[in-house]
Amino acid sequence: MNKRYVMVHDENKCIGCQACNIACRSENNVPEGVTRLQVRVEGPYGEAPNLHFKYHRVSCQQCEDAPCVSVCPTGAAYIDENGLVSIHNDKCVGCMYCIAACPYKVRFINPITKAADKCNFCKDTRLARGEQPACVTACPTDALYFGDANDSESEVALLLNTKITYQDKTHLGTKPRVYRIPTKRGGIES
Amino acid sequence: MNNTWGDMAQYDPLIWNWIIAIYLFMAGLSAGSVLIGIGMRWYSKDKSIESPILKASAIIGPVAICLGLACLVFDLTKPFHFWLILINYNFDSVMAMGVAALMAYMPLGFIYSIIVLRDDLAKWKLGFLTPIGNMFLPFRKVIEVLMFVLAIAVGAYTGFLISAMNAYPMLNTAILPALFLASGLSAGAAGNLIVALTCFNSSTHDGEVMKLHGLDLPVIITEMMFLFMLFTSLYFTGGAAAESLASLSQEVWGSVFWYGVVGIGFCIPILSMFLPSSTRHTKAMMLTVACCSLTGVLALRHFIVYAGQTYIS
Ligand code: SF4
Ligand code: SF4
Ligand code: SF4
Numbered sequence: 250m251n252k253r254y255v256m257v258h259d260e261n262k263c264i265g266c267q268a269c270n271i272a273c274r275s276e277n278n279v280p281e282g283v284t285r286l287q288v289r290v291e292g293p294y295g296e297a298p299n300l301h302f303k304y305h306r307v308s309c310q311q312c313e314d315a316p317c318v319s320v321c322p323t324g325a326a327y328i329d330e331n332g333l334v335s336i337h338n339d340k341c342v343g344c345m346y347c348i349a350a351c352p353y354k355v356r357f358i359n360p361i362t363k364a365a366d367k368c369n370f371c372k373d374t375r376l377a378r379g380e381q382p383a384c385v386t387a388c389p390t391d392a393l394y395f396g397d398a399n400d401s402e403s404e405v406a407l408l409l410n411t412k413i414t415y416q417d418k419t420h421l422g423t424k425p426r427v428y429r430i431p432t433k434r435g436g437i438e439s
Numbered sequence: 440m441n442n443t444w445g446d447m448a449q450y451d452p453l454i455w456n457w458i459i460a461i462y463l464f465m466a467g468l469s470a471g472s473v474l475i476g477i478g479m480r481w482y483s484k485d486k487s488i489e490s491p492i493l494k495a496s497a498i499i500g501p502v503a504i505c506l507g508l509a510c511l512v513f514d515l516t517k518p519f520h521f522w523l524i525l526i527n528y529n530f531d532s533v534m535a536m537g538v539a540a541l542m543a544y545m546p547l548g549f550i551y552s553i554i555v556l557r558d559d560l561a562k563w564k565l566g567f568l569t570p571i572g573n574m575f576l577p578f579r580k581v582i583e584v585l586m587f588v589l590a591i592a593v594g595a596y597t598g599f600l601i602s603a604m605n606a607y608p609m610l611n612t613a614i615l616p617a618l619f620l621a622s623g624l625s626a627g628a629a630g631n632l633i634v635a636l637t638c639f640n641s642s643t644h645d646g647e648v649m650k651l652h653g654l655d656l657p658v659i660i661t662e663m664m665f666l667f668m669l670f671t672s673l674y675f676t677g678g679a680a681a682e683s684l685a686s687l688s689q690e691v692w693g694s695v696f697w698y699g700v701v702g703i704g705f706c707i708p709i710l711s712m713f714l715p716s717s718t719r720h721t722k723a724m725m726l727t728v729a730c731c732s733l734t735g736v737l738a739l740r741h742f743i744v745y746a747g748q749t750y751i752s
Pocket of ligand 3: 269272273274276277285286308367368369370371382383384385
């Protein structure tokens with residue numbers, strides 16, 4: 250595995266507009282009622298007049314140690330040659346074990362295919378054409394970055410080396426590949 | 440609900456529902472019943488007759504697991520593709536290991552039942568199966584040992600199945616498989632007793648029935664101990680694990696636990712032991728207590744499935 254695709258979400262730049270959410274929906278034909286990606290606006294945090302919100306991207310974390318893959322009885326949930334956590338629709342029986350096991354609760358049953366579904370970094374659509382994922386392209390504030398972190402020249406590698414980032418629920422040992430740049434509040438420079 | 444990011448329905452943490460709880464109950468009942476039936480046969484002096492308890496387990500074993508699996512299959516989003524599970528195995532998955540165990544447990548269970556019930560089959564117009572029973576009779580010992588081992592696997596695997604998910608602190612503990620095996624034994628004992636007393640006209644003073652009755656208390660104490668261990672370990676883990684203990688005082692699942700599991704499942708059988716022996720050993724009393732045990736085990740599965748999925752770490 251020579252690629253290590255990661256996504257970085259800069260929560261300073263994010264405005265919670267859901268452009269990414271909608272772009273994902275149309276690019277990947279996500280049916281009504283379900284979604285691969287939401288940006289939840291959480292808060293407000295802090296004391297007035299210094300209130301702030303948190304912009305929390307909720308989507309598959311592309312775990313390096315993915316619980317959804319190890320529990321799947323049929324191997325429908327698998328890790329592809331580029332390390333992306335993916336799903337073989339025709340092997341999935343819809344037992345929902347992966348959905349229960351995902352600590353980030355981002356898997357769902359696709360009402361059309363009846364198979365488990367989730368963000369796959371647009372690997373069947375835009376990535377396959379050599380483009381950036383839909384959400385990254387659509388973001389009006391450039392809050393999203395995507396690329397191969399194993400390539401030291403890449404933008405994401407540079408970001409991860411220079412910015413403070415965090416990942417969700419690292420205590421569970423899943424090694425998520427979605428990194429977040431936390432909102433910086435209160436300082437003059439912010 | 441109004442928010443900018445859309446429908447939240449798919450984010451409900453409750454993924455597996457009562458159907459799974461029933462499946463877990465049925466699998467536990469089947470395994471427990473087989474373990475008790477075979478265990479008591481090994482323990483009894485007269486091995487030439489098929490005891491009513493063993494016959495009861497020969498019925499409950501295969502029937503309960505088939506009903507349970509039917510629940511499971513129809514809970515799949517693609518029930519007609521269930522066969523995919525039978526040909527693709529990911530041996531990292533507890534579910535795949537469970538399916539593999541069931542693939543051996545089910546056919547063997549039917550064969551063993553036919554062996555045990557070979558003289559009764561004609562009564563139910565199933566006489567054509569008797570030759571099969573006689574054919575496998577020489578291998579009885581081997582089949583029995585295999586069934587015993589597989590029943591332990593099936594009983595414990597239901598616990599491993601839901602404890603393998605580190606997202607849920609209440610489920611993700613090593614105690615769960617042991618707890619499920621113990622409560623499966625108590626369901627199996629109760630089920631065997633009910634079927635032996637009602638279908639095989641066993642007397643309440645039958646030696647085997649008395650022995651089975653004597654198992655109640657140790658099994659209940661073991662279950663209570665495992666539950667206590669589960670809750671203390673959650674308490675000392677802290678964080679989301681400790682928070683999940685709040686389910687014990689929540690309205691619905693708190694009541695299911697205190698009234699269903701503790702009240703009906705533990706207290707009634709224990710209190711019944713203080714009744715005068717003439718009342719305690721009537722058929723009606725024995726059946727009531729057995730039904731209480733079954734209810735308690737069913738309530739425990741529901742409590743674990745629902746309360747367990749409510750808290751995410
Ligand atoms: S976030 Fe969930 S669905 Fe995505 S790889 Fe991790 S466990 Fe699997
Ligand atoms: S729902 Fe499908 S992908 Fe998920 S564990 Fe079951 S078979 Fe695998
Ligand atoms: S990477 Fe693609 S599939 Fe994933 S959230 Fe973005 S647009 Fe959706």
